[in-house]
Amino acid sequence: MLLKLLKMLRNVSVVAVLFSSSIAHAGLYQFNLTGDYTASWQLDSTLESDAAGEGEGFLLIDIEGDFPGSVFNYVDLTFFHDSEGGGLEIYDYYNDFTLLLTDGPQLYTGSEFMPTFLLGSFNLTEYGGSGSYTLTITDLDAPPTDVPEPASGAILLGGLGMLYAARQRRRHHH
Numbered sequence: 001m002l003l004k005l006l007k008m009l010r011n012v013s014v015v016a017v018l019f020s021s022s023i024a025h026a027g028l029y030q031f032n033l034t035g036d037y038t039a040s041w042q043l044d045s046t047l048e049s050d051a052a053g054e055g056e057g058f059l060l061i062d063i064e065g066d067f068p069g070s071v072f073n074y075v076d077l078t079f080f081h082d083s084e085g086g087g088l089e090i091y092d093y094y095n096d097f098t099l100l101l102t103d104g105p106q107l108y109t110g111s112e113f114m115p116t117f118l119l120g121s122f123n124l125t126e127y128g129g130s131g132s133y134t135l136t137i138t139d140l141d142a143p144p145t146d147v148p149e150p151a152s153g154a155i156l157l158g159g160l161g162m163l164y165a166a167r168q169r170r171r172h173h174h
Helices: 002-020 152-173
Strands: 027-033 038-045 051-053 056-065 074-080 088-092 097-103 121-126 132-139
Touching: none
Parallel strands: none
Antiparallel strands: 027 038, 027 132, 038 056, 051 056, 056 074, 074 088, 088 097, 097 121, 121 132
């Protein structure tokens, strides 16, 4: 009877540890542009573009953020493929004005129709001008470290303790 209870508790503890691990989901990315023009905005880590040209780039419409010089702080963002000079454009549709047009590295991987942004800091230069910028893309949902939560550790230790107790009982029983 006690052995069945210990087996059941062991199975429950294993299931609890498995369910307590994080489930993969789309994250939220923070974009911070510094240099001769500053701006910031957030986007989902996985998204569908509003318009795209394969091998050219993609467009995201009405992105909210902090965009100095824009009428409503909503802009259209274009991210360019390496073949088009990389970088990005920040365009204020409501004011019909380009706030910034840059060259630089391609800031995404995958298809232009379902791009995945790269994380890190990227140096950009003004297209046809002398401005220089740094775009930093960070994952707001990334855990700061790989340290497990105390509850997960306690469950794991409890499960291991029960396994040890069951093994000891089995040794003494035989």
